[in-house]
Amino acid sequence: MADRVLRVCALYPDLLNIYADRGNLLVLERRCAWRGIGFALTRVGVGDDLDPEAHDLFYLGGGQDRDQRLCAADLQEGVGDRLHEAAARGAVILGVCGGYQLLGHAYALGDEEIPGIGLLDVTTVREDGPRLIGNIAIDVDLPGRPDPGTLAGFENHGGRTRLGPSAQAFGRVLSGHGNDGRSGLEGARSGRVIGTYLHGPLLPKNTWFADWLIETALDDGRPLAPLDDRLEDAAHDTALRAVRR
Amino acid sequence: MGVVRAAGAQAAARLTARACRIAGRGATSLPGKVLLRLDPAAIGDLARRLPDGSIVISATNGKTTTAAMTAAILEADGRSAVHNRSGANMAGGIATTLLDARGDIGLLEVDEFWLDGVAAALKPRVTVLGNLFRDQLDRYGELEAIAQRWRVLAQSTVGQLVLNADDPAIAALGRGASSPIYFGVDDSRIGLDAAPHASDATHCGTCGTPFVYERRYLGHLGIYRCDVCATRRPAPSVVAQEVQLDGVSGSRFELVIDRTASIVELPLPGLYNVYNALGAAAAAHALGISMSTIVVGLEAVRPAFGRGESVAIAGRALKILLVKNPAGANEVLRTLSLEGGPLDLLAVLNDQIADGRDVSWIWDADFEGLAPTIGHATCAGTRAAEMALRLKYAGVAPSRITVCEDLPAALGAALDAGMGPLYAMPTYTAMLELRRELVRRGAAGDSFA
Missing domain, CATH: 3.40.1190.10 (Mur-like, catalytic domain)
Incomplete structure (x- = not known):
């Protein structure tokens, strides 16, 4: 076994996987493997126990409304509390799309309210009006990085997400809709807990962010070896061009 | 709707069809749209x-x-x-x-x-x-x-x-x-x-x-x-x-x-x-x-247009296998893996509206199974680089991958890069573009009789 191991927990991968979330996990796995870093993936489904100590990075993807409801109910059965414990000990938690909404307080769909776990001070509401769909680019500031970095991706969500008083946005929209199509803000971040609407998937064409996640989750003070990212950079550039088209 | 008005609507639609043909465009949808506007x-x-x-x-x-x-x-x-x-x-x-x-x-x-x-x-x-x-x-x-x-x-x-x-x-x-x-x-x-x-x-x-x-x-x-x-x-x-x-x-x-x-x-x-x-x-x-x-x-039965169609070109057999979504792509990949390797691929990923502007789906398709048998992969289309990236993360060595957005140039490069059959996996608009290029090169008949 390698002396460095990234321990990743994919939450509800059978239900929250609609926008090829698997691509994000694959990128983490390969970029660890290419550097000789071990990678341990645990898949946690509805009804399973979650050990908050056993993972460095927790991932929640996107799902259809119906599947998101099933996950929301399970999160209320103790799994959400475990995630709060994991966040408190410094684990990285990344929620994408539906996963982002579940990290907030709640998602209101007409008369119905899907409860979230409140790790991020955000609330999502399904409003009349079209889904927010399209290519998107955002600038983000992250701890340990002197300059803002650009992320390119695709968003497709019916919910409009509002930041609460203690919330900080994850990024500023360069082009696209973001949280609500109005505020110019995208996602939310509280320490190492991050929620975003960017899929596409997010990590393959934003490898600097994938590496930030790996480094932050490992948290061992050792830098990551550089990789040959020419194809990754080309994909990032074409995604940015698609935003401007 | 009176009979006279319905007949008038149909006449207008026929006129539209003729105009489309004179303009050298396909007349597959527009006449019907005109007709439905006039006679729902x-x-x-x-x-x-x-x-x-x-x-x-x-x-x-x-x-x-x-x-x-x-x-x-x-x-x-x-x-x-x-x-x-x-x-x-x-x-x-x-x-x-x-x-x-x-x-x-x-x-x-x-x-x-x-x-x-x-x-x-x-x-x-x-x-x-x-x-x-x-x-x-x-x-x-x-x-x-x-x-x-x-x-x-x-x-x-x-x-x-x-x-x-x-x-x-x-x-x-x-x-x-x-x-x-x-x-x-x-x-x-x-x-x-x-x-x-x-x-x-x-x-x-x-x-x-x-x-x-x-x-x-x-x-x-x-x-x-x-x-x-x-x-x-x-x-x-x-x-x-x-x-x-x-x-x-x-x-x-x-x-x-x-x-x-x-x-x-x-x-x-x-x-x-x-x-x-x-x-x-x-x-x-x-x-x-x-x-x-x-x-x-x-x-x-014969293959429908671009769906398993085989075309002879530059001494090679080009097989066109349309892919539109992960489930369809998975079946094409599974079928290809029955062929054994090494096999040459021309993967064309476009992100026009008819393809889906969101190209996430390629990460849901199981390219991993085919990766070990790929001889050379040429990636083309508006999102060629993302396609190449998908293959790299599936396990195809970057030295076996060529990225060339322009489809006619990519087709040439793919044909030159090997022998034997070449398998093209285009998305919908890429398939239409590929067929146009094959017609231009005299390798395939026109799209629709």
């Missing part, structure tokens, strides 16, 4: 002129090929079909098809999203529903939204319902319908070892419990049951058994209809085409066409 009831009125009624076919994957197979059977039966062969499958395309065609029976593939509206106008005699997979989520929205519309539809003007028993979301549409015909595969040797990554409808639509799969054939298609509410795969009356897949050339299976069996040598590859054949056979059976005629028709 045109589809229903035109369809009523067909003495044998209409067959409507919809699915995420396999609409065009299932319709081509049904057309071959109808031809073998001596019937002339009014068929939207070009694949123009929204209301405008269907109205165009019906406008001037003469025939006994309508044979119309219909886009999933347009199905309820078109069926309400057409009042089909037979409706074949093949499958529902995640597809172009930026355009179609969540799968569940279409499933919900189809549930309403299934209780109304669909005529004889023909349903895929192996797709839980499709089979559920038969509940409450009057004697639907189910088709499915019964073969213990061709199941998948594990669920593909992009499986849809894996949870019971009635009670939300994960389905237990006794066998999985393709995506979420298989023999399933819910242990909580007793929902289960209905027993099909049109069945494929003893299935033998023969790489990209074709397959052989035993077709059983109401317990009568006959061997079919299908000239189209892959298990997905066995499903398409079952849908076509069940539709023909619903019309009372005999088993022997069904088999003659299926064995005479």
